[in-house]
Amino acid sequence: MNAQDTQTGVGTSGNGHGEAELPARRLRATGIGAVAVLLWASLALFTTLTGRIPPFQLTAMAFTVAGIIGLPLAVRGGWTLARGLPGGAWVLGIGGLFGYHFFYFLALRNAPAVDAGLIAYLWPLLIVVFSALLPGERLRWWHTAGALLGLGGTFLLVTGGQGLHLRSEYLLGYTAAVVCALVWSAYSVANRRYPQVPTNMVAFFCLATAALAAVCHVLFETTVRPEGWQWLAVLVLGLGPVGGAFYVWDHGTKHGDIRLLGTFAYFAPLLSTALLIATGRADPSWPVAVASTLIAGGAMLASADTLRSARRRG
Template identity: 85%
Template sequence: MDAQGTQADVIAEGDGQGAAAHSVGRLRATGIGAVAVLLWASLALLTTLTGRIPPLQLTAMAFAVGGLVGLPRVVRGGGALARGLPGGAWVLGICGLFGYHFFYFLALRNAPAVDAGLIAYLWPLLIVVFSALLPGERLRWWHVAGALVGLGGTFLLVTGGQGVHFRGEYLLGYVAAAVCALVWSTYSVANRRYPQVPTDMVAFFCLATAALAAVCHLLFETTVWPDGWQWLAVLGLGLGPVGGAFYVWDHGTKHGDIQLLGTLSYFAPLLSTALLVATGRADASWPVVGACVLIAGGAMLASADALRSVRRRE
């Protein structure tokens, strides 16, 4: 074999190794992002443990905890990363975190919880659809089909198999829930545009969200301070679903499989319900079992690319 042939083989081998490393890194980032889904599953349980603390006040307290958790890493960096942060990243991060929660609570105040929750949970499907707009991403039929099957499972879970009856007097709540879904899906997909922004910066987004939620709380709610174990529940929210989860979600949406993450997000309400059942705060029923089958099936369908990639490496 001549020298040129040998060099070509080396280059090809290097390209193959680079592609494999990229695939492994993408799969790892997807796994990190999926941790957010596990953390969000504890949201309902921890929220019930906080008693009658108003939602905006609870949001402010939990996000303050979430921001303070990540702040030491930013401080050790001397704040240089924050000074060089693009303006668009600031707007996206703050509007994404605060906007989602603001419109979600507005929806719950102006529409039945089942209706609002179902509309708001369109965001995983929207993530899958919007991902087609990203450079280098290709939307396949199994991505959309998996997301739709997962949405069907969520519908069954949220409604308990009883159906939903939309009414005109709740229009404001329905619109707010739709905006909520649009805000979070847009944030998750557009976050891919800022891969150079360190995940540590989520600390600033959390603190800004806490400040905005505190202002809204003072304007619209009456303060109710936690008592006893409720403080631990607030701390748990800040470390987990309303704080810590956004760090791993940030990494996953920037570097992982965004379409698979969107579909896996449908596991959050399912795992949340399972946790409530396990702790005696909800009853097991056939809709839960049916939702489990649909959501798991949808995730398997949407993850066809990742599963093939794993098989190729074996």
């Protein structure tokens, strides 16, 4: 992905016929952004393969890999471009990447993992809702309904049909999880304000995130040296779900259909569970089957206008 490609326009989105006629360029950008969802689906599997490496240490290592892989293209784009980026772009990029992980880990430290993870995963729904604030975007009922179906499927998937039991002693963790969801959804939607910032610049955001994570690691954790295959797992994380995914997500949120990306994001936990089942690290169950139906149905509902416009062009 090169700088010229990331500077393409968002496309026409407006009322009536214009909204239905999504340009092919926008659909392509949406497809690129959706690759991030596929990459995030492997996060749980490769994280388990890293053993007992502390979260901030793992984040620092993975984002270092992510920054290094994008640095050649970023340098080719010119250090002058990096120095000339608006201050808001730096705050948004670093704040989004590091802020999400910081509050997510804070939530996991102060609340049960299932509860914290589910609350944090409100961000796809929030992306769909916040998209209504963007110029030229209109939030239709089927977009919200599709996102809610995806949330319902994720709830069933994460809780295993056992429900969610919130307790007051975990208030700090729950609050951190809510902030986590707000940070990532706000980052994803506000990213649309900087379509002129090439995706190559994500390399600098990743390196800054790695540095901040390293500071948190020194302050709060004890270093664990990776062994054997754990090094490979860290490398894969940096190439994929905790690194490379942010490059394609950046392109998709800047130039694609943000509402569809928000809805498609609910496929990540579903595909993650399927991958764990396929590798023998989880067992199939009825909640997985029902969640699959809800998430797939929600995605189809949310993409109804896109599917109609595609049929017209065909």
